[in-house]
Amino acid sequence: MGRATEGEVRTAAVVGGGVIGAGWVARLLLNGIDVAVFDPAPGVEARTRAVLANAERAWRRLTSAPLPDKGELTFAPALGAAVEGATWIVEAVPERQSTKQAVYADVERFVEPDVVIASATSGLLPSDLQAGLRHPERLLVAHPFNPVYLLPLVEIVPGKATSSEAVERAMAFTRRLGMQPLLLRREIEAFVADRLLESLWREALWLIRDGICTTEELDDAVRFGFGLRYAQMGVFETYRIAGGEAGMRHFLAQFGPCLKWPWTHLTDVPELDQALVDKIAAQSDAQSGRFTIEALERIRDDNLVGILRALGANDWGAGKTVRRFERLLLDRATPELEADDLASPIRTVERIVPIEGVDTDGHRGEAFCLACFREATDTLLRLIGVDAAYLEEGGAYITAETHIRHLAAAEAGDRIHTATRVIEARGKQLQLYHELLDGAERLLATGEHLLLHVSLRTRAASEPGHVVKEKLGRLARLHGKLPRPPGLARFVDAVR
């Protein structure tokens, strides 16, 4: 039997293999955690593997940070076999309290009292769910959002009997998985996000029913307008801006009266009769029927990856969550540099080639290659003391000249690394030579860079600081003893 208190979760069980269960499976596996799935429904294995394939594809685009080795996926023939040995249990079975409680009763027969059971319910109260458990303190709700492997949000909702230890473990564990846990202050049916979504959904049904717009037009009203805002700021921060410097009170004073206007159908619920179902289904076919669900999933995932990366570049919101996760992955993977290592070319960058790093149109591979060499230069500069503090003081190296030779192509998913050496370090000038290699040490590209030390204040060339000079000199002497790489000092020449 696994004990949760032994440390990090290495083995998890997921009971229920629907869209949400499979999404949890993918996020856990990609974090290097072994997962056993139990779901007696037919086709679960194929569906789970399809979601996993989507997740792997998305993560290759999301980050070039080195991922841990993927966890092992097994499909258990019985609940006991799935949960035994697991130190984290996800329950993602259909939304019936009795079904869920029957699962918990079974689970408790096989696991230690301190193993957390995290229900993926999107609406039931954890206090109701935990009634009848032998150890109700272990149960809480961890409600994620589809696609679970990409959206960071997970609502953590403790019930009355949930222990603070279980809550803390859920917060830490989901953070470790690259998620953004939101701890609810009080339990309430449907929690926070789904309440907002449900109110919006009811109004949407009215708009379709009354023929104000089609499903496609309603979707456009979302994704060309406020949907763009909500990817980066929520309801209140957005309205705070609308209120201007006068702030939230001004906004409330201005828009408060609208609450009394009879603008929405909120006091009523549309009848979801056959006519309305037919109307919505036909409009949805007209809108999206040219795409398979698989195609829509990939489009969605590519868009989400792009949005997450764009927000990451601004170090904001969900993009910040991804960057924090990336740094965690990089920290785990960064090799320790010993003094002895310095005598040979330095392993400066280790990455997995993302989809956009592959040369499909003669362009994207180039940009990825340049980005690797830039990062390799940064790593080397940090090693010789050009770190955040040094830049803060106004010294920096800028690139004066770059020569890249593309020798062989890499495939998405390949592990690549760079080997960097100092060719010359004389006064303000620094000449570096990077090799980009794949896992089999095949040379993919070389980069030769002439850097110039400048003062960021005057933008003029300047001598580097003493410590930098000293470290650089030592490195240049060591690397000077290496045989000269054959690709050095080439010039572009079509006719050779």
Add this chain to the structure above:
Amino acid sequence: MGRATEGEVRTAAVVGGGVIGAGWVARLLLNGIDVAVFDPAPGVEARTRAVLANAERAWRRLTSAPLPDKGELTFAPALGAAVEGATWIVEAVPERQSTKQAVYADVERFVEPDVVIASATSGLLPSDLQAGLRHPERLLVAHPFNPVYLLPLVEIVPGKATSSEAVERAMAFTRRLGMQPLLLRREIEAFVADRLLESLWREALWLIRDGICTTEELDDAVRFGFGLRYAQMGVFETYRIAGGEAGMRHFLAQFGPCLKWPWTHLTDVPELDQALVDKIAAQSDAQSGRFTIEALERIRDDNLVGILRALGANDWGAGKTVRRFERLLLDRATPELEADDLASPIRTVERIVPIEGVDTDGHRGEAFCLACFREATDTLLRLIGVDAAYLEEGGAYITAETHIRHLAAAEAGDRIHTATRVIEARGKQLQLYHELLDGAERLLATGEHLLLHVSLRTRAASEPGHVVKEKLGRLARLHGKLPRPPGLARFVDAVR
């Protein structure tokens, strides 16, 4: 008096200089349209110019396509002076029907009958607004979303008396401005997007009032979860995916019953009393008070630009709208290439340096420079017949070697261009030389590129097609007569 039927709108008037009015002003000016503003409130000019500054900053990041010369901005002392000569009138005064109708009566005294009046109301019915107009057929609602200069959505809502000609003109004109017009099928108070937002807003107020979460936590529940989805797909397309291959009917069958559950407060409206206002204002201060509104606006704009560019890279949704707009700008700015031009280096790329193209950390300028040279290569390749059809048939040039020399720095907002010449064209090899120049013909960087013709099917080197070979040969002979550029065939060498 300007006549709308004379052609494109060159002069517009905006009556009302609040957040939405100023947003319209910015979008119009950046599209090269002269705008006269009328609003007797104090401080309008300063506030409008602040919004315009934000808009200009955002557009520099949004696109490197050359923008038309900015329109002229004037602040008129009286309504007549603002609207006279304008062929497009935006009404963005406070949300009172009588106030708006008084404005229309005034406007009609100064403009021709066919000039469209576009009300920016977010809720009033156009049929009510147009009652009393001498030419009610000219009035419609064009409801945009904040920030108007970045969000593409504009709801076009005709009233009962609105002419189809006015509707068509509004659709075409807003598209030309880079927007995504959504024509409502029937008029309804608050239209589509604001109805969805209002239902969500009411539920949000309940959640804060009942202490389920704070304003910051509610915002996180949006922007780390469904907000990311809504930036790229709307309500129905998202749920279609959730329904899986079984489609929308399956989703409705599964989730329909939830509509009957008593999960939300929809049947009731919270009292916006002093206690609730205080609570929201205090929580909002705790959440966002460390930022000024100006800072929040810039963060928001940077995020929106990033999201729009990310979606543009996938040619999807609002990003597709921006790309369509970009192509329009590029088409307008692309110089015609005469045979005579070919004898001198070819002007292949014209751009404005975006913020991220400026070299603040020794990196971003590099990537922009490489991107310019890649685009210059593409332009040249298109000129010699390597176009979409050629690529479709499986022939392409890939980069084998790149040598870039960074000689001088550019500033954001500078106009730059590239001058490209063919150095060698021999069999499968093609050697190009690009110069990156600023408006004063100052040399900023040079790029020397060795390209190799390949078959995209075999990935092996291959001879280019006959037409390409013939065109390339002619170009190489012409450019061979030019004096050799001094920066050619250099190699990276720190010690020279």
